[in-house]
Amino acid sequence: MTLVVYDTGMLMALVSQDRRAHILHKGFVAAGGHQPVVPGPALSQAWRTSPKTAYAWKRLLADVVVFPGTRARFPLEQVPRCLPCAGGMTVEDWKTIGDMIGTAALPPKKRPDPVDALAVFVAAAHGGGAVLTSDADDIKAYAATLPRADVSAVAV
Numbered sequence: 104m105t106l107v108v109y110d111t112g113m114l115m116a117l118v119s120q121d122r123r124a125h126i127l128h129k130g131f132v133a134a135g136g137h138q139p140v141v142p143g144p145a146l147s148q149a150w151r152t153s154p155k156t157a158y159a160w161k162r163l164l165a166d167v168v169v170f171p172g173t174r175a176r177f178p179l180e181q182v183p184r185c186l187p188c189a190g191g192m193t194v195e196d197w198k199t200i201g202d203m204i205g206t207a208a209l210p211p212k213k214r215p216d217p218v219d220a221l222a223v224f225v226a227a228a229h230g231g232g233a234v235l236t237s238d239a240d241d242i243k244a245y246a247a248t249l250p251r252a253d254v255s256a257v258a259v
Contacts, residue, residue: 106229107131107257108140109167110222112237114149116259118159124259127235132166137185137229139167142221170225187228200224207244220245227252235259 109117116124131139146169150160171191203224204215219238223245226232231253234242242256 106137106140106226106232108142108222108226108232108234109145110142110234110236110238110242111145111148111218113235113259114141114145114163116237117163118149118156120159121259124235127257127259128163128166137168140170140188140225140229141167142218142225143169143171144218144221148218185229187225196224196228203245203248206248207241208247209244210240213238213241216241223249223252223254226254233257 113124117128128139168188170188172188200217200220203220204217207215207220209215216238219234219236219241222234222236223242226234227246227249233255234246235257236242237259239256239258242254246252246254246256
């Protein structure tokens with residue numbers, strides 16, 4: 104199975120009970136292998152404390168790995184078993200994301216988005232994967248800045 108990374112758009116779709124997003128998510132979880140990955144800043148962009156969404160968030164966060172995580176915060180059964188997730192980020196990784204932001208040929212009127220660039224970086228760090236997003240053109244533009252990356256965008 105290809106690694107999947109959820110950006111803010113996918114998280115919003117899941118929390119708002121979008122049917123297509125839930126079908127995709129359930130399929131990824133049922134397939135086994137690496138859990139879907141959520142970049143921490145994407146979680147921050149989507150998160151709003153609300154009684155209406157508390158249960159949806161609880162279920163969702165049980166099924167994913169938040170990247171980068173800190174080992175001390177992972178419940179024992181959720182410690183990442185892959186090197187990119189367990190290793191976190193280096194200063195050089197953050198610099199690479201900065202270069203991606205500065206060189207991406209984004210669609211007209213789009214602003215650079217570090218969260219989208221991080222989602223692409225996370226997929227590339229895992230050897231490739233798909234980013235589930237509401238901004239497929241942006242994801243493709245960031246992926247194009249990493250010539251050897253096998254990263255695709257899936258619109259939700």
